[in-house]
Amino acid sequence: MSEMRLDKWFLAILYLLAIVLLREWLLPVMELTQTGQISLFLIFIVIAFFLALQSVKWWISSLIKVLYIIWAIHYTFFEGILLTKETSTLLLEDFNSNFAVILVGNWSELSNPFRTMLFFILLWMTTYLIRHWIESRKSIFLFYSMTIIFIAIIDTFTAYSAKGSILIIMITGLLLLGLLTIPKLAEKHSLSISANKLVSISFPLVVILVISGVFMLTLPKLEPAWADPVPFLTSVVDGAGEGGNGEGISKTGYDPDDSRLGGPFIQDNTLIFEASVPKKQYWKIETKNTYTSKGWEQPSESSVITYSSNMGMGTFAESEGIISGESKIAQLNILQRFPFIVYPYGMMNVETDEDVQFMKLEMLEQYRTTIGDEPVSLDSYGIEYIEHDFSLKALRETTMDEVISLEDDFADYLQLPKELPERVGELAETITRSSESVYDKAKAIERYFGRNGFVYDQKNVAIPAEDQDYVDQFLFDSKSGYCDNFSTSMVVMLRTIGIPAKWVKGFAPGELGRNENKESVYKITNNEAHSWVEAFMPGIGWMPFEPTIGFGGASSIEYDIELQLDDPEVPEMPEPERKKLEQKSKPKKEDKKSAFDFNKNFDFLKQWIMDKKWILLAILSISTFLVAILYRSRRKWLPKLLVRYYRFGKNDWTKYAKQYVSLLKQLDRFGFKRKNGETLLKYAIQVDAYFGGDTMQNLTTAYEKGIYGENRTEHDWQRLQELWEHLINRTSD
Amino acid sequence: MQKELIGRVLNNIEKVMIGKRDIAELSMTALLAGGHVLLEDVPGVGKTMMVKALARSIGADFKRIQFTPDLLPSDVLGVSIYNPREMEFEFRPGPIMGNIILADEINRTSPKTQSALLEGMEESSVTIDGETMRIPQPFFVMATQNPIEYEGTYPLPEAQLDRFLFKLKMGYPTPREEIEVLRRAEQEIPIDNLETVITLDDLINLQHAVKDVVVSDAVKSYIVTCANETRNNPFVYLGVSPRGSLSLMKACQAYALLVGRMYVTPDDVQYLAPFVFGHRMILKPEAKYEGIESDEIIERILAKVSVPFDQVSIK
Structure with missing residues (x-):
């Protein structure tokens, strides 16, 4: 060139x-x-x-x-x-x-x-x-x-x-x-x-x-559509989500540092672990007790108790107010490993293949996994736990007097920062005034958020200013936030009225899905990182509460007393059952079964698609790509197909006309663009000039004889077929 | 068979006419279609020679009318004169009563005389003193006109131009052809030795055969679309009339026969359209200012109108 x-x-x-x-x-x-x-x-x-x-x-x-x-x-x-x-x-x-x-x-x-x-x-x-x-x-x-x-x-x-x-x-x-x-x-x-x-x-x-x-x-510029990938990459590299906290945008996920709470969160679908467990469970990691106005801190640990795997933990204490059920096994498969365990309430024993020591930090309630003093991260373990309900009767019998008598023993769980604004305590007082028992007071606070215009939001979440209190800001100012806001506020309010409370961190129960072996498991991603509340019920023990809007209860109640209809304690029907009822009440009775089956199948299909989405996406994109390539290169392979196709059938005008038009199209793909006003014969001359000979002219004359001369019988079909094959094959070179 | 006959005529003409095969072919086409030809050209390029050769080849009666400003209609059509001996009027037929007529410099005569000729061409008969006389068949007029820029001419009215099937331009021969002309003239005057190769009856048969040439609906609609386009063209003041479409179809049939094909193809239409349509359109002044001629407009129309080529577009 x-x-x-x-x-x-x-x-x-x-x-x-x-x-x-x-x-x-x-x-x-x-x-x-x-x-x-x-x-x-x-x-x-x-x-x-x-x-x-x-x-x-x-x-x-x-x-x-x-x-x-x-x-x-x-x-x-x-x-x-x-x-x-x-x-x-x-x-x-x-x-x-x-x-x-x-x-x-x-x-x-x-x-x-x-x-x-x-x-x-x-x-x-x-x-x-x-x-x-x-x-x-x-x-x-x-x-x-x-x-x-x-x-x-x-x-x-x-x-x-x-x-x-x-x-x-x-x-x-x-x-x-x-x-x-x-x-x-x-x-x-x-x-x-x-x-x-x-x-x-x-x-x-x-x-x-x-x-x-x-x-x-x-022009004004939009915020980046994708979050800064660096924190995500580092989280993948470092294991469990080590997002930043307090300042700027963070990712959801478990983060050991809670000293500065607040600020927006973005979704992070990194799968942390899968739990094969019969019922939904709250997965606890640790509790924190010292509220600093900005977040939670944990003083250095004093006492450590070491347990061994497969030897029993005995953390579940039976008491009058707790109705214990069967012992169940939760099998956990950890994908993002960390050197401690997540555990359900009522844990009795941890089953592991190897001998592992669990160092329980008494105040933190965190079980660190070690083998011979070296921290290890387990990739799977089973937890034996006892399902238990709280007796409503016993809960109703708790009194504030009992709590006050325990004040000295629970000083750690009643701690509050000096600078906490008084209106927080006043609000707690107002909310709980009409409740008698400790349980009812706690329940009143738990329910307060859902009924007073609080909003669950991960994006528009304020960070407390230097002179602001995190809880005060949430309760009186922003009224929008996520689990940390709700749980911290509840703990603080409980403490202001003298009920010992802990701030608990861990994971919410997660979504039911299927693992690689098609077993149904709960999938817990970083989005399920959660915090909730434990309050002390005198005579019963620590009981979990869930103040965050949109989350189900952390503890189950045994309704062992007669309830009045106007009693706030009338159990709300669990979500799935309510749905079923609604379905039943639908007028289309004859459709009920099929609709239900369809839904089930649809759900299954959806689940299957979600499980395989990357593979499906890959297959789809590869096949699209291949089809595109095939389509682009059809000039090369289409003639061979056409030749085979047109060998069948009777040689007559109808077939020849089709053959000729397909040849025109193929020539067009080959590069001979026929202009609008160009006659077939002129076009044919051009084509023949390129390929040599007069094949196209012969074919065209025969075609013209049929199409313009309306003479559709007197043709040498055999010869035309040969000429046609010859020419169309040459266009595929 | 027909092609062979026509070929003989064309070859015969070619003996005296060097080059100009296309003009000979087109003249023959017009003759077969029963139309007439208007040749617009400067003198001395062999118009007379061609018409003479054509007449001789088919053994037809050849007449020539030289148009002058003082020519009267009766000089063309003929006149009845009193014969004292017979004591009655006797009709002396004019030069129009022949088979092949060369009407030279038709635009130099008065409109009255022009229209006498043109009427005869259209009707194939003349009426003199209330008596209608058929003009012998075949009847073919080749009129020539000097390019209208020449002084002292009476340009033909547009409506009368419609009487001609083709308007052709002959053009000068190439130098090589011209040398060949000179060389042949040295030896003999070739036209005098030209033989008759087909009979008049053969020619009339051929004219009948033209009607058997198939024009498919597709081609008909192609012709009509092209004609329609001339009517909608922004540069055209008056487009081609339906008579123009009809003439084009007939011309195409004749031409197809000439090349030995019993059906008309869009190629025929494209080839003949400029000769048939060219003088049938009146262009707007804008076109003239921009120097666009009717041939160019037709060329554009032909490039634009899509050629029917498959059964889908035909149905």
Whole structure:
């Protein structure tokens, strides 16, 4: 292919744009490696392109560049404008020592002058590459896209901010691409374009880019659609969700640090563990007891009790108010491992394959998993637990007097910060005034949120200011938040009226799904990270409460006393049952069964699709891709198919007409575009001129005889068939 | 069979006419279709030679009328003169009463005389003194006109141009052809030795055979679409009349017969449309200002109208 010599001025503009792009590469490198003197490197690039533009002989330009490099190194490291004799000796020495270092492979010991020289050489090579792209390839897309990727990565993963940079890159890059397209097209059609023409052709492009650039600058910008991927990546790398907390946007997930609560959360579907368990369970990790106005802290642990696996824990204490049921096994399969366990209420024993010690931090109620003092992370274990209900009768009999008598023993669980605003306590007092028992008071607070305009929200969640209290802000000001807001507020309010309470962290029961072995399991993702409340019921023990709107109860109540209809304690019907009832009451009785089955099947299908969504998506995209490829390449394979297809059936006009039209289409795909007003014979002559012979003319004459002459019988079908096959086969080459 | 007969005529003409096979073919087409030809050209390019050759080849009666400004209708049609001996009027037929007529420089005579000829062409008969006389068949007029820019001419009215099936331009021969003309003229006057190759009856049979050439509905609709396009063209003041479409169809049939095909294809339509439609359209002044001629408009229309090519587009 003959190469077009680009106009010098045009080339100069292209080089200038390339220099701008290259500068965007240099800037982050300079900033991140804390190298100064960017102008020296830029001047080098400019010199390199200038020499290329003037078509200076290669040895002269090389000499100039080498001299410049030496001077630049001298200027930077030996602090002098003019080269002296010393420079050469110093440089030579430096060279020698560095070569030795390279030979040994001791890269970190390379001296700065030598590194600078290497960098200059790299730039030299880059300018060559860019010149090659611009001048002979006339395609800069690779460089352009690499620049964007580089800047995007640098911006995402390092401290460098590429905000203005990306704008410059977009504009200059697009301009470069667009301008290069002109000579590329000209070369393709072997046209020569005058300078005036070039200007007029590129003018609209420049105008469009300038206008869109102005728009880009001035229009308000949306927040990023995707969250910063760094926290997610680090969470994947580090294991259990170690999101930031308190400031900025965090991800949901278990986070050991709760000292600063508040701020928005975003969803994180990372699967943490799967639990095979007969009923929904709250999965507890730990409790925290010291409220600081901003969050929760845990003083250093005093007492540690060590249990061994398979030996029993005995944490479940029977009491009068608790009606214990059967012992059940929960099998947990942990995907994001951490060196402690999640456990349901009523845990009796942990079953593991190996011998594992569980260090229970008494106050934190966290069970750390160790093997011989070394922390380990288990990937699966079973927990034996006892299902239990709380007796409503016993709960109703609890009195505040009993609680007050315990005050000293429960000082830790009644702690409150001094600066807690008084109105929090006043509110708690108001809410609980009409309730008698400890249980009813706690229940009144638990229910308060659902009935007083509080909103569950993960995004619009305030962070308390320096002089603000987290609970106070939520209760009186923002009234919108997630589990931490609700649970912390309840704990604080319980404590203000003297009921001992703990703040519990763990995971909500999760969604029922299917694991790899098609067993139904509860899937607990980072979104299920949760916090709730435990309040002390005198004579019964710690009882979990769930103040967060939208979550089911954490404890089950045995309704062992007669309830009045207006009693607030009339059990609310669990959600699924209510749904069933609604379904039953629907008038379409005859449809009931099929509708139900359909729903079930649909759910199953949905579940199956959700389980396999990545595989399905992959299959779908691959097949789409394949179909697209097949469609694009149909010129190659379709004739073979057509030939086979048309071998069947009787040779007559109907078939021949179809064959001929299919041949026309195939020729069109081959590249013979028939114009609207072009007659078949003229077209045929053109086709025959390409393939040689007069096959197409013969076929066309026969076709015309049928279509225009209405003579559809006197044809040599056999011969036409042969001609047709011959021609259509040639189009597939 | 028919092709062979026509081929003989064409080859015969070619003996005296060097080059100009296309003009000979088109003249023959017009003759077969029963139409007439208007040749617009400068003198001396061989118009007379061609018509003479054609007349001789088919053994027809050849007449020539040189139109001048003082020519009267009776000079064309004939006149009744009193014969004192017979004591009655006697009709002296004019030159129009022949088979092949060359009407030279038709635009130099008065409109009255022009219309006498044109009426005869249209009706194939003349009426003189209340007596209608049939003109012998076959009847073929080849009229020539100097390009209208010449002074002292009476341009033919547009309505009368419609009487001609084709309007052709002959053009100069190529240098090589012209040398060949000179060389032949050295040896003999070729026209005098030209033989008759088919009889008049053969020709009349051929004219009848033209009617048997199939014009499919597709091609008919193609012709009509093209004609319609001339009526809707922004540069055209007056488009082609239905008579123009009919003429094109007949011409196509004749041409198909000439090339030995018993059906008309869109190629025939495209080839003949400029000759048939060209003089049947009146262009707007805008077209003239922009230097667009009717041939160019027809070319554009033909490029635009899609050629019927499959059963779907035909049904």
